[in-house]
Amino acid sequence: MIYLDNSAxxxxxxxxxxxxxxxxxxxxxxxxxxxxxxMKAERLLAQAREQIAAMLRVKPNEIVFTSGGTEANxxxxxxxxxxxxxxxRHIITTxxxxxxxxxxxxxxxxxxxxxxxxxxxxxxxxxxxxxxxxLRDDTILVSVMHVNNEVGTVQPIEEIGALLSRYPKTLxxxxxxxxxxxxPLDLKQAGVxxxxxxxxxxxxxxxxxLLYVREGVxxxxxxxxxxxxxxxxxxxxxxxxxxxxxxxxxxxLERYERDIGRLQALKDEWLEALLAIxxxxxxxxxxxxxxxxxxxxxxxxxxPEVFVHELEKSxxxxxxxxxCSSKKKAPSKTLLAxxxxxxxxxxxxxxxxxxxxxxxxxxxxxxxxxxxxxTLSEVTE
Amino acid sequence: xxxxxxxxxYGEMTTKGKNRNIFVRRLKNNIARKLQAFERIQIEYMRDRxxxxxxxxxxxxxxxxxxxxxxIHSFSLAMKCENDLDAIKETALAAVRQLPYxxxxxxxxxxxxxxxxxxxxxxxxxxxxxxxxxxxxGLRVNVREPDIDVRIEVRQDGTYVTCRDIFGAGGLPVGTSxxxxxxxxxxxxxxxxxxxxxxxxxxxxxxHFFSPPFTSERAKQKVIDLVRKLTTYGGxxxxxxxxxxxxxxxxxxGVPNEYSLISTRRAMLRITDALRRRQRALAIVxxxxxxxxxxxxxxxxxxxxxVTNTPILRPLVSMDKLEIIELAKQIGTHDxxxxxxxxxxxxxxxxxxxxxxxxxxxxxxxxQLDLAPLLxxxxxxxxxLVIDEETGQGDEFAELF
Numbered sequence: 001m002i003y004l005d006n007s008a009x010x011x012x013x014x015x016x017x018x019x020x021x022x023x024x025x026x027x028x029x030x031x032x033x034x035x036x037x038x039m040k041a042e043r044l045l046a047q048a049r050e051q052i053a054a055m056l057r058v059k060p061n062e063i064v065f066t067s068g069g070t071e072a073n074x075x076x077x078x079x080x081x082x083x084x085x086x087x088x089r090h091i092i093t094t095x096x097x098x099x100x101x102x103x104x105x106x107x108x109x110x111x112x113x114x115x116x117x118x119x120x121x122x123x124x125x126x127x128x129x130x131x132x133x134x135l136r137d138d139t140i141l142v143s144v145m146h147v148n149n150e151v152g153t154v155q156p157i158e159e160i161g162a163l164l165s166r167y168p169k170t171l172x173x174x175x176x177x178x179x180x181x182x183x184p185l186d187l188k189q190a191g192v193x194x195x196x197x198x199x200x201x202x203x204x205x206x207x208x209x210l211l212y213v214r215e216g217v218x219x220x221x222x223x224x225x226x227x228x229x230x231x232x233x234x235x236x237x238x239x240x241x242x243x244x245x246x247x248x249x250x251x252x253l254e255r256y257e258r259d260i261g262r263l264q265a266l267k268d269e270w271l272e273a274l275l276a277i278x279x280x281x282x283x284x285x286x287x288x289x290x291x292x293x294x295x296x297x298x299x300x301x302x303x304p305e306v307f308v309h310e311l312e313k314s315x316x317x318x319x320x321x322x323x324c325s326s327k328k329k330a331p332s333k334t335l336l337a338x339x340x341x342x343x344x345x346x347x348x349x350x351x352x353x354x355x356x357x358x359x360x361x362x363x364x365x366x367x368x369x370x371x372x373x374x375t376l377s378e379v380t381e
Numbered sequence: 382x383x384x385x386x387x388x389x390x391y392g393e394m395t396t397k398g399k400n401r402n403i404f405v406r407r408l409k410n411n412i413a414r415k416l417q418a419f420e421r422i423q424i425e426y427m428r429d430r431x432x433x434x435x436x437x438x439x440x441x442x443x444x445x446x447x448x449x450x451x452x453i454h455s456f457s458l459a460m461k462c463e464n465d466l467d468a469i470k471e472t473a474l475a476a477v478r479q480l481p482y483x484x485x486x487x488x489x490x491x492x493x494x495x496x497x498x499x500x501x502x503x504x505x506x507x508x509x510x511x512x513x514x515x516x517x518x519g520l521r522v523n524v525r526e527p528d529i530d531v532r533i534e535v536r537q538d539g540t541y542v543t544c545r546d547i548f549g550a551g552g553l554p555v556g557t558s559x560x561x562x563x564x565x566x567x568x569x570x571x572x573x574x575x576x577x578x579x580x581x582x583x584x585x586x587x588x589h590f591f592s593p594p595f596t597s598e599r600a601k602q603k604v605i606d607l608v609r610k611l612t613t614y615g616g617x618x619x620x621x622x623x624x625x626x627x628x629x630x631x632x633x634x635g636v637p638n639e640y641s642l643i644s645t646r647r648a649m650l651r652i653t654d655a656l657r658r659r660q661r662a663l664a665i666v667x668x669x670x671x672x673x674x675x676x677x678x679x680x681x682x683x684x685x686x687x688v689t690n691t692p693i694l695r696p697l698v699s700m701d702k703l704e705i706i707e708l709a710k711q712i713g714t715h716d717x718x719x720x721x722x723x724x725x726x727x728x729x730x731x732x733x734x735x736x737x738x739x740x741x742x743x744x745x746x747x748x749q750l751d752l753a754p755l756l757x758x759x760x761x762x763x764x765x766l767v768i769d770e771e772t773g774q775g776d777e778f779a780e781l782f
Contacts (some may be wrong), residue, residue, distance in 0.1 A: 019781045039598050044778060050781055061716055242779050250782065 001315045002361045006201075007149055007178055007293055007352030013203040016248045020205060024240035027130055031237055032226065038226045041239050048239075048246040055249055056197075058187055058212055065242055069177040069198030070100035071222075074213050075233070076194040077104040077175045079219030080141045081113060087140025087169060094126045094145070094155075095337040101143055101175055102333075116146045121286035124153035131160050141172045146179035150321040150334040151284045152293030154183055161191030173216060177201055181252035182263075183290050193217050198243065201355070204248030208241035217297050255355040262355075264291045269359055270351065272275035273366045277311075279373050283348060292353040295321060297335070297344045303377045304347050310372040316365050321348035365375060382475035383456040384440055387447070388543055390429040392454035392551050401428065408452040408554040414502075414616050415770075417444050433457070436475075444547060449613050453549030459531075460542045463501060464498050464535055469505070470512040472542045477520070479511055480545065486523035487513065487544075491533040494751060498535045526608055553582030553616045560584045561664040562657045564649065565607065567600055567618075567724040570668030570697055572607045572714035573705050577696035578666040579615045584722050586660055587611075587618060588624040588653045595729075600722040605768065610714050612770040620766045627757045633729045635750040642734040643743055646676050646685045648756060655760045656691045663692070669707065670697040675734040684738045689717050 003011065023044060029037035031045050046060075053060040066072045093105055095117045105115045115133045118126050126144060135142075142164060144155050157174055164172045173194040179185060181202045187195055193214045200206035212234070213219060225234030271294060274282060297308055304320040311318055319355035321332040336352035347371070389412075394404035409426045414432070416422055422443070432477065440458055440602040447456055462472040477487065491505035498510065510522060513531070530542045544570065563575040565587040575585050589604045608620045629647050636644045654664055669677045676685065685691060697705055709715035 022781055036598055041600065042599070043602065044781065047778060047782065132472065247782050 001044055001355075001372075002365050004353065004356040004357070004358075004361075004365065005317045005319050007350065008319055009200045009206065010203045010281045010354050011356070012200075012205055013174075013248055013251050013365070016244045016356050017255050019247045020240045020362045023243045030206040031239055044243050045237055045239050048242045051234050051246045051251060052210065055253055056187060056195075056212065061230070062212055062215055064211045064213055064229050064234060065237060067207055067210055067238070068200070068210045069098075069175070069196050069280035072113075072153070072196040072198070072209050072211035073098070073100040073173075073175055074104045075219065075222050076196060077101065077141065077143060078108070078222055080171055080173070084171075085113075087139045088136075089113045090116070090136050090139045091141045091143065092118065092131060092134045092139055093143040093239065094120060096120055096124060096126075096148055096150070096334040097143065097145055098149055098175060098177070098277050101145070105143075106258055120153075120334075120337050122338055122340075123288065124148055124334055125288065126155055126160075128156055128159045128163055129270075130191065132163055132226040135167060135170065139167070140258060143175070143268065145175040145177075146185055147176075147183055147293070149178045149291040150332055150348070151295040152290040153177070154177075154288050155287055157185055157192070158190045161189075165191045178293070181249070181256050182260075182292050187212060187214075191327045194219075199248055201246035202248050202252035204245040207353055208238055208245040210245075213253070216229050221227055246344075247282060253356075254371065259292065259355045262359075263353060266357060266362075267291050267294065268355060269362055270294055273362050274369075277370055278365070280345065280349075283338070283340060283344075292300070293350045294353075295335075296349055296351075297340070297351060298347040298373065300347070301305070302342070302347065302373055304349055306376060307372055309350065310376060311368055314364075314368040314372075317366050319350040319352065321350050382460065382472065384460055384476070384479065385435055385460045386461060386541075387433040387435070387440065387443065387456055388459040388541065388550060388761060389433065389447070389456045389475060389549075390454045391430065392452055392549065392553070393559075394452060394553060395429065396505055398683060403433070404452065404554055405559050407487070407557050408450070411452070411554050411556070411616065412447070412450055415450055416659075419674060427514070430512060439779075447549065447605055448547070449550055450553035450554075450731050451550050451552035451614065455546050455548050457543035458544050461539045462496065462542070464540050466500060466505075467510060469533060469535075469540050469542070470509050470539070473509045474541045476544050477529060477531060479519065482517065482529060483519040485519075485528035486521045486526075487529040487531060488522060488524045488527040489513070489531045489533060492535070494534060494536045494719055498717050507536070518662060548715060550580070550614070552580035555582060555585045556581050556585075558582030559664070560660070560662040561658065561666045562587065562621075562662050563666045564653055564654050564668070565589050566668065567604050567607065567716060567718065567722070569667065569669060569703055569718040570673075572611060573708050573712070574666050574696045575611050575669040576614060576712050576714075577706070578694060579611070581629050581667070581693075581696075583664075585611075585615065585666060586656075586662065587620045588656055589620060590623050590652075590724075591695055592626040592629055592742055593624075594649055595626065596723050599720075600724050602718060603720050603722055605766065607714055607715045607749050608766075608768045609770075610712070612768055614712070617767060619660075620768055622764045622766065623652055623759050624762050624764075625652075625657075625759060628652075628752065628759055629680060629729055631750060631752060632684045636746045638731045639733055639735045640746055640761060641729065642676055642731050643681060643738045643750045644747055646681075647688050647743070647747070648752060650685060650693075651756055652690055652759050655756070656763065657691060657762075664694050665689075665691055666694045666696065667774060668697055669695045670702070673702065675736045678736045680737040681735070684740050687740060730773060 027041045027042045031041040039224040049060045049063050053205050118130050120126050171193040175194045175196045177198045221232050280296045283295040332348045335345035337358040419438040421438050424436040425432045460472050462468040489506045489510040491502040493502050534541045561583045563585040565571045612618050632644045
């Protein structure tokens with residue numbers, strides 16, 4: 001098996017699974033329970049929070065655990081909207097956000113909020129000037145992803161943060177789901193107010209994620225109930241998955257320190273091998289992209305969904321750029337926004353690497369890709 | 382060229398005349414323990430300053446740690462070079478370039494400690510200033526209120542260039558003023574009192590009264606967490622956990638309600654004093670602040686304090702509650718303190734405690750009780766934990782993370 005779909009989900013580290021099993025087995029109590037076992041679960045939660053906060057260089061009370069990235073993105077956007085709607089009802093985001101940002105924005109539009117969707121350039125990057133021009137007196141939130149999930153473009157988060165530091169009434173949310181452990185970002189220095197992270201993108205387990213909420217920012221809770229997570233996110237905490245997330249993050253950041261050069265080199269080798277294939281076009285920008293995502297478009301006549309299945313036969317797992325395009329013919333929002341044309345946007349394929357991928361995989365995978373293109377072209381022509 | 386050292390300026394200890402060496406050595410040891418994770422650093426110390434040679438270790442995390450060490454007035458990132466004009470120019474330029482200097486103003490302040498050096502201070506100022514100005518964009522000179530003050534010190538052993546001052550925690554090195562017992566409840570005040578005591582150079586051992594099942598393991602854990610926070614400022618700290626249930630029950634049953642609080646406090650002070658003797662400390666620190674609660678009126682303090690003539694230090698005595706809360710937030714104990722668990726001060730609290738208790742009445746009520754054996758037992762059964770800054774939570778969970 002050659003697994004090249006790490007931006008969809010990563011394989012959990014074995015140590016992470018061990019932690020999950022140990023916690024779920026031995027410390028299964030409800031962390032809110034008064035008795036000693038409950039207290040142990042609570043301590044585990046506190047320790048996970050501290051460890052994660054230290055790694056993100058923020059304070060423990062700035063971490064709100066959620067069920068994952070989608071919930072954290074929804075919470076950031078709707079939480080700001082409900083809390084600050086008297087301050088203003090204008091939100092700025094981009095045309096290339098993940099659906100878990102785009103959809104809540106659309107829902108808010110139905111409720112009378114105004115949303116500006118900023119365009120991106122040919123490389124898939126939003127410009128700081130455009131953010132500045134879109135800002136208004138009633139702008140309460142700017143939400144920009146850190147690393148684009150489809151093509152890997154790194155957005156100018158630090159620059160936007162510097163701009164927004166002059167607009168204290170406008171909060172800054174960053175969806176960092178694809179960026180963490182691959183592209184460094186200092187939340188405090190970048191002036192980020194809210195930041196989304198999801199465990200299963202760095203070899204943790206799905207069902208756990210978090211929202212960084214800078215001290216001083218108030219959010220209306222989406223999930224009300226027993227008042228867990230300082231009233232911000234009720235629901236019995238998923239202690240085992242959260243502890244596993246803390247461990248996964250530690251291991252992933254260690255891997256970053258050790259292997260980022262290797263991953264970058266691996267991506268370059270991949271790019272070189274793909275560029276040598278005549279019938280595909282690379283969509284990921286050469287500079288300013290994350291070290292783990294490569295996006296390319298297939299030649300006309302090769303359907304990306306069919307291509308994915310064809311590769312699967314050789315035990316190679318890749319993605320079409322848009323997860324929901326398997327049934328309806330939906331062009332990639334990001335590739336469209338980059339101005340690559342509807343046709344190219346409908347034929348995007350994403351390869352996403354992790355620190356576990358190796359260069360030995362490149363040759364057989366590339367051979368299989370070539371073969372698949374050949375086979376499918378013959379069928380359709 | 383990178384910053385290769387951190388220059389540390391001493392605080393109040395510079396006034397210490399003949400004893401200064403003791404203070405300097407203690408400060409050096411405290412810093413060395415604080416920075417033990419950075420294996421390559423070396424610490425050089427002399428009478429009036431200290432240098433941490435980085436030897437390739439990153440300076441940012443070291444700076445963060447130094448901010449919590451008492452006895453440091455201020456410190457600066459520094460570079461060292463030979464006493465040679467060209468070398469000094471290049472070093473000063475490199476120092477400026479490592480700062481966000483665009484759009485800022487600067488000046489050069491040279492000091493020539495080594496009078497053998499052929500250039501006078503004002504010549505150095507001119508030469509180095511002109512060099513920096515020529516080699517940078519967007520940097521202007523302002524000799525009155527510069528954003529960046531490039532300080533050059535030509536000493537016998539070399540020239541030091543610094544341009545960024547960071548304030549230290551002030552105070553005296555922990556351990557230079559002797560040892561005291563800190564009565565630590567789990568509330569907001571007592572950890573702050575401990576912090577201030579350490580700032581004056583005291584080494585502290587914490588004493589906590591634990592009354593199971595009336596107070597929970599969570600309350601105990603909270604105190605452990607508080608002590609752990611305090612270790613940021615004082616390295617390793619001992620925590621004595623006194624089993625207090627029986628004493629508290631005996632008082633509750635034997636002393637009229639409005640006087641039980643006073644008697645409880647007296648019992649705590651007696652136990653703490655016994656522990657102080659055992660641990661060879663010379664004072665007791667409390668978080669009392671005059672007039673805050675019934676047991677902290679002057680009349681109550683008088684009656685409570687009557688059990689011992691050991692010095693009781695009350696660093697918060699003149700502070701307002703809001704000032705205390707502010708400081709608690711600064712030192713990171715506030716969020717732990719406000720966790721809502723019962724502690725031994727909140728259970729058995731009288732509905733209407735005496736704010737002006739009579740000494741004779743307390744003596745009378747206590748004479749009817751035989752507290753001494755219970756106090757002795759509490760002291761003997763006290764559990765002592767050693768809490769270290771580096772070793773975090775118990776090993777029970779270690780492998781899970």
